[in-house]
Amino acid sequence: MIKKGGTYVVMGLLNTDSIAYATGKMIEDLGGKVIYTAQNERLKKIFFDRGCPYLSQEDKDTLDIRYCDVTVEDEVRELFKGIGDVNGVVHSIAFANPKTCLGNHIYTDAFEDIKQGFQISCASLATVSQFAQEHMPKGGAIVTLSFASQIAFPYYNWMGVNKAALEALVRALAREYGREHVRVNAVSAGPLTTKAAKSIPHFAHLARTWKKISPLPWDTIKDKQEVANAVLFLLGEYSKKITGQTIYVDGGASAIGGELLSHERPSKTMTAKRKAAAKERLERMRILQKQHQQGK
Numbered sequence: 616m617i618k619k620g621g622t623y624v625v626m627g628l629l630n631t632d633s634i635a636y637a638t639g640k641m642i643e644d645l646g647g648k649v650i651y652t653a654q655n656e657r658l659k660k661i662f663f664d665r666g667c668p669y670l671s672q673e674d675k676d677t678l679d680i681r682y683c684d685v686t687v688e689d690e691v692r693e694l695f696k697g698i699g700d701v702n703g704v705v706h707s708i709a710f711a712n713p714k715t716c717l718g719n720h721i722y723t724d725a726f727e728d729i730k731q732g733f734q735i736s737c738a739s740l741a742t743v744s745q746f747a748q749e750h751m752p753k754g755g756a757i758v759t760l761s762f763a764s765q766i767a768f769p770y771y772n773w774m775g776v777n778k779a780a781l782e783a784l785v786r787a788l789a790r791e792y793g794r795e796h797v798r799v800n801a802v803s804a805g806p807l808t809t810k811a812a813k814s815i816p817h818f819a820h821l822a823r824t825w826k827k828i829s830p831l832p833w834d835t836i837k838d839k840q841e842v843a844n845a846v847l848f849l850l851g852e853y854s855k856k857i858t859g860q861t862i863y864v865d866g867g868a869s870a871i872g873g874e875l876l877s878h879e880r881p882s883k884t885m886t887a888k889r890k891a892a893a894k895e896r897l898e899r900m901r902i903l904q905k906q907h908q909q910g911k
């Protein structure tokens with residue numbers, strides 16, 4: 616999947632709840648070298664002071680974290696210049712002022728906030744891709760993170776608009792950089808408990824909604840790992856001919872219409888019917904085994 620010894624830049628580390636952290640950790644576990652980026656020096660310090668309470672000092676010492684504010688082109692250019700050749704980049708970055716861009720009403724006259732949200736959450740992928748691909752002489756992969764842009768969820772307002780634009784940008788970048796053998800894709804994830812998610816008004820409502828619309832059980836904490844798995848797939852060798860796509864890792868919520876009926880809702884535990892069938896299978900196997908031992 617991941618190229619052993621390959622270099623992967625994972626952008627958007629805030630704390631160990633970040634999707635960036637789950638992804639970077641997995642890349643490291645599979646033998647890749649990870650360079651994380653935090654937005655600035657202050658946020659890097661916050662990461663070490665209170666963002667990673669469960670990491671040992673040894674683990675902290677091994678983390679390579681650099682700064683990069685994606686709204687500052689020189690910082691993005693310098694980041695990649697300082698790293699050399701890279702195999703893959705994860706753009707796990709978004710921001711929009713929750714007071715003006717998220718909430719009860721879509722209308723706002725805070726155009727500067729709208730522009731800022733668009734620049735950070737969408738346009739920055741083009742900046743990152745431009746400077747990253749110059750350091751991918753043998754090709755590479757860029758993966759960004761999206762959320763349910765095909766439908767409108769309450770409160771998500773301008774961020775929903777930014778995500779729709781981000782997915783359109785993924786297609787445009789895939790078209791441009793294909794000739795360089797650089798692939799660009801997005802993973803559209805279901806709701807996950809992170810700092811960015813907590814700034815979405817009524818995030819708990821969104822998480823509850825997922826229980827009603829996701830055919831598979833969806834865990835807002837544990838399923839970060841499933842999202843990271845898909846990011847790794849898109850970074851690696853098994854997705855060589857996939858580019859310009861948005862892959863949904865959302866429990867299937869994007870594929871169905873309306874709420875699940877009560878008999879369709881996923882159960883965390885096995886239903887009584889499936890339990891009985893499993894017991895019967897086990898019993899049958901025991902009888903067969905016994906007959907075999909008796910030479911029948």
Ligand SMILES: NC(=O)c1ccc[n+]([C@@H]2O[C@H](COP(=O)([O-])OP(=O)(O)OC[C@H]3O[C@@H](n4cnc5c(N)ncnc54)[C@H](O)[C@@H]3O)[C@@H](O)[C@H]2O)c1
Nearest residue numbers: 627628629633634684685707708709760762806807809811
């Ligand atoms: N958490 C969810 O429910 C969810 C679901 C689908 C998609 N996503 C997307 O996943 C991505 C990562 O978010 P997360 O949930 O891990 O939250 P997070 O808060 O841990 O990560 C967001 C990151 O964006 C960074 N950032 C903001 N402005 C920046 C700038 N100007 N320059 C550089 N970095 C900047 C923040 O510092 C932070 O590290 C985002 O694009 C988010 O929209 C999240």
